[in-house]
Amino acid sequence: MTRLAVVLGSVRPNRMGGAIAQWVADQAAAFEGVEVEIVDIDAFSLPLFAEPMAPMMAAPADPAGAAFNEKIQSFDAVIFVAPEYNYSIPGSLKNAIDFLEPKALANKGVGLVGYSYSNGIRAVEHLKQIVTGFGGAVASPQVYLSLNTDVADGAFAPAAYHDGEVPAMVQAVLARSQGLASLR
Numbered sequence: 001m002t003r004l005a006v007v008l009g010s011v012r013p014n015r016m017g018g019a020i021a022q023w024v025a026d027q028a029a030a031f032e033g034v035e036v037e038i039v040d041i042d043a044f045s046l047p048l049f050a051e052p053m054a055p056m057m058a059a060p061a062d063p064a065g066a067a068f069n070e071k072i073q074s075f076d077a078v079i080f081v082a083p084e085y086n087y088s089i090p091g092s093l094k095n096a097i098d099f100l101e102p103k104a105l106a107n108k109g110v111g112l113v114g115y116s117y118s119n120g121i122r123a124v125e126h127l128k129q130i131v132t133g134f135g136g137a138v139a140s141p142q143v144y145l146s147l148n149t150d151v152a153d154g155a156f157a158p159a160a161y162h163d164g165e166v167p168a169m170v171q172a173v174l175a176r177s178q179g180l181a182s183l184r
């Protein structure tokens, strides 16, 4: 059994990310032998990171930060669903990632889904750098969604050309996680 997290990176009350994370999770759950869980950063009520030690030197002491770190460590693979905020990822997601020890993502398959009016490209590009720093294996392809063409009447409505994109990414994420299992 491969445990796969779908991390929801926005914490806004009316976030579009909830529907997108569910869309990703539903398609990932169709894979045999995969247990999928949406990890909502908002549910952890994380403080701003202010640990005395960097997590690469000591696990976070803050209870919420520790709970998030331990939660992500419990998975074999992770998919981040991230909007683009000011040409990058949301501060909420960066702050959450700052609580992670390297082993939370090292040698795990990592999938990236970006969304925004400009397809979340810069959010995904920045996540590639961050995840690679942890030793995570970013899978290609990634999924890029547009709020211009993938929303109808205010609700997430992915255009037909996205069909097949999430399964292709999940397959690549699982292949990396399975291939790197002996290193974790």
Ligand SMILES: Cc1cc2nc3c(=O)[nH]c(=O)nc-3n(C[C@H](O)[C@H](O)[C@H](O)COP(=O)(O)O)c2cc1C
Pocket: 010, 011, 012, 014, 015, 016, 017, 018, 083, 084, 085, 086, 087, 088, 115, 116, 117, 118, 119, 120, 147
């Ligand atoms: C603080 C903030 C900054 C944003 N910056 C960008 C941006 O740089 N590029 C872009 O295309 N959209 C930008 N947007 C639009 C968001 O991508 C869009 O509102 C999206 O729905 C946010 O995800 P969420 O609804 O899940 O929070 C921004 C939105 C917010 C709230």
